[in-house]
Amino acid sequence: MQPHVLILHADGTNRDLEAARAFELAGARPEIVHLNQLRAREKSWRDYQILALPGGFSYADTLGAGRLLALDLKTYFADETREFISSGKPVIGICNGFQALVKSGILPISNLQSPISTLTFNERGHFECRWVTLVPQSHTCVWTRGLAEPIECPVAHGEGNFVLRDPALLDALRANDQSALIYARPDGSPAQNAYPFNPNGSIADIAGVCNPQGNVLGLMPHPEDHVVAYQHPRWTRGERGRMGLKLFENGVRYAAQL
């Protein structure tokens, strides 16, 4: 079965077309749906097998990136998202979508009242657009499981610095295999907080985290911006592969056999 992907569009979402293309190339059937269409019940959550929260600046990132979209999720769709996630369907939040998942308390562990982590201002204090190398680590995560090769794709954000309320929580994340993707040097070794390999100062080089069940993934970088060879910054030098597309293929494959 070709999974049907709900690509959630809020006011200010802007990487929805790229996400749709990535899912299409991965073999799924994406549909961009505005929040208001779901609120008006013109569209139903139950018709979709994958949920994607794409990048952008929902509500202009006022009051913190992803904050108001998170509030929408909690206010209008608390039951729907809980049902979607607990049924085991794959969910991915990219950049702004990741920020919304974290700030609504869905990632890294479900805690709607008091989130345990946040994504705050980059250590350098400003937005930055550059290509990074990611190493997939989690075997629990249905999106990264089995990916042997690093992924190269751009980051484009100002608030991507992953911070935990209590640094001790890091051990729990690792123990649960929730550190899904880390920033690395081009050779695949961890960035160890060295700029620009870790572009924002995230703790333990964390670029993406999943929930303990592994079906919800959030990440700051944009794997949907590396799905064709000529998107790579050094393709004229013959550099190929390490595409972000593999992440989407993984998620789609998983959804197809649910």
Added chain:
Amino acid sequence: MRLHRLIVSARADRDPRAAGLLADAHALGFTRLTRIQVHDLYFVQGELSARELQRLATELISDPIAQTWRVDDELPEEARVIERALRPGVTDPVAEQIVRGARELGIDGVERASTGQRFVIQSTPPLAETELRALARSLLVNPVIHHFALGSLEPIFPQTAEASSHVEFLPVRECTDDELLALSRDRRAALDLNEMRAIQNYFREIGREPTDVEIEMIAQTWSEHCGHKTFKAKIEVGDWRLDIGSTSPISNFQPPTSNLQIDGILKTFIRAATEQIAAPWVRSAFVDNAGIIDFDDEYEISFKVETHNHPSAIEPFGGANTGTGGVIRDVLGVSAKPIAATDVLCFGPQDLDPKKLPEGVLHPRRIQSGVVAGIQDYGNKIGIPTVSGAIIYDDGYTANPLVFCGCVGIAPKDSHPRAPQPGDRVIVLGGRTGRDGLRGATFSSMTMDAQTGVVAGASVQIGDPITEKGVIEVLVRARDAKLYHAVTDCGAGGLSSAVGEMAQEIGAEVDLRNVRLKYPGLAPWEIWLSEAQERMVFVVPESNKPTLQKLCDTFDVELTDIGAFTNTQHIVVRYAGRVVLDLANDFLHDGMPRRVLSARLPQPVSTQHVTHITHHADLKATLLTLLVHPNIASKADVIRIYDHEVLGGTVVKPLTGAMDDGPSDACVLKPIGTRGTRGIVLSCGINAEYGKADPYRMAISVIDEAIRNAVAVGADPDRIALLDNFCWGDPLRPETLGSLIEAARGCYDAALHYRAPFISGKDSLNNEYLGSDGLRHAIPPTLLISAVGIIEDVNQAVTMDVKEPGNAVYLLGKSAMQNSVFSIQYSVNSQQSTVDSPVPGMPEYAPKMYRVLHRAMRAGLVRACHDLSEGGVAVAAAEMCVGGRLGMELRFDDADASALFVEANGCLLVEVRPDDCAAFESLFAELNREIRLIGTVTRDNRLVIAAGGAEKIAVAVDELVAAWNRSK
């Protein structure tokens, strides 16, 4: 009503925002400062319980993990506080979201909100009050948009005013000439006596006095900004002597022999070139909001570049922010989906001594950081990649920075309707109307002075990219569903201009009472003229309104019906039923008397001096000096804070090479959703130094630069279109107008030479600042040429970084270049000599050579290609080494070292595999004087250049990298 005040600050000790401000403060001379902390202030008005305030603070306003919040705090003794907030009426999207978000949280007591910042300033000893005020003025506060206090600030909310229906009659029928001019001045109408007399005559004929709404609409329609009076004026040329100085041997322009008059600069030079080239792939030139060319069988692409100079000088963030938003709407105005942004910026020197700053002028450092932040904010948030541009520095831009904002759009062919019908509704979509941006059209047509910031405060606005993003979503869908008959943007002149233009052939009647306002109290003329951002006017048949309304509801876009189109050939504006404006179309659009101006052409340039490098110069030092020069060095710090990847189509990025830090000649885009392999190429050319020396050759040079940049990445030289943006001083001075004519003549000659038509352009004149010392600070005559080209197969795009050791390096183009302006003036070891013009002229061979180079690229023979520009062949080679992190060995026969740094037009460096050299050279068989094998790429990480048999430069690539990235 209770006012709650919240202070939010970062938990982390290290606040990067604060570090940047401290560095700025030191650079501006406040060296005693030891620390600046930045806190965010939120003012919330309403009846809230303690529990509700707590929830608001932790669940909406602050991030409990990264930030702390409090109602009040104690500060150290040596600390001083400056608080600032936005003036009432300035767009404050955060405040709006607080009210909305509170309701979503179930906290209904919040009436309104406002935001600000608090700066806690520490120094020993503490700053005195006068110093604090000086610091506020020169760094932290812009009185145009902020109010501030030393210590605690009280927010000002917009007054709840009654709706205003006040309309004033402005008697003109009995006015003397002096009174007419006084009226023009009082209304800041920027109209001259002839124009005022034409207005007088019209109202004498129709037998009544005009209203303020009418005078304002005429002033806007007839403004330089909207009417392009100078470019359409008849010009008497005193001394037409084309045989002097800068005549090109292949000048195409035949000057009139008897009557020394130009029948309009636009018609004579710019449009004439386009018409004579008659390229079949040009779909719209100079008619629509943007120029349009064919992309493929399915799509067309549109391109527009605007300036937003005056607003950016006064409020850099807001000026550049709304400049970006404005040019995006130009592209929406041709029913296209915006897919890329370009930005070319001209600033004063960043290290300018603050004491030398003219009164009323912001420091160039502050202007640059504000402008860049404004572009970043709008472009990134609206989700359009900023992919191409340039930054140049010159003393002449200190008081008058230039901000060129461009936007590229894509649309299915013939999908843009242009036919309003009588009976169609006048529909406003997007933002609400406020007092922001009043008289921007006339404001940009005036010289600025120290008072401008205060008086013209209302001209400056802050953008709201998310609202415009909503408009994009609706427009694209409405276009595909064929819901409208025409559309245009609200730019300069607001509704007056948008409705006026679309009603030009038929007529329209609107009622301003229907226009949705940000706050009440606007007089009718203010509503009609407001340049509030993010608004488009659609022409919609009544029957399509419900479908459009549904679309708008989905995307949270406001739709307002303000009237209907008619067949009366009049534009009629009412306020609550009462007529406040009634003007005949033919008077409004054709009644402006054509200006007759006089020009004096520039003097012969044969006596100009240029500097040469002496034979004994330290050439390595010269090269490194050039690489760190602000006009050459890497702009990565700016490029990387723009999102150049969003939309997923950026094939050749602004920075390229082994370490992603080499400067690309141009950008290549493959728009998402298009079939096949075809792509878009974007490039530009600009040169302030040339503009000062020889405007005719400057124009030729920047056109060649834009075209050769595009060709360097793989654009088809037979499919390149050009946009012109002229930024000049006051055209009423004959010598200023003379240099403008010379530049336009250069445009004509070069466009025909390269067969590259102009498809759009914009002039920004009066770029002058009248200092309080009475001196005029004019900018260098500046012409930006933006090029848009087509590449057949993006997989064949070429980047500038050298690829493999052992490859051959060719120099294409004539290197018999006798002179240079730019490169040498920054080096120390130079001497002067005299030449006929310091600016390089038209490379006769270039069009042919570019076509051959393109064939070589199509055949896959070119591994890297980079154009020679500022700093000549040495800098170009150095940049290629930086890009590829490889060395090069180059040999020149000529012992004259200055040739290494000389700028010429029509020159490029090309890297070719040894196996491909024969094929490459045979393509150039007929151009054998324009191709020279000058060396090889080496594994050894050094750039070595020999001339006349002697080694002149040997420098490690690491040193080049450090200089270029200014990371020494």
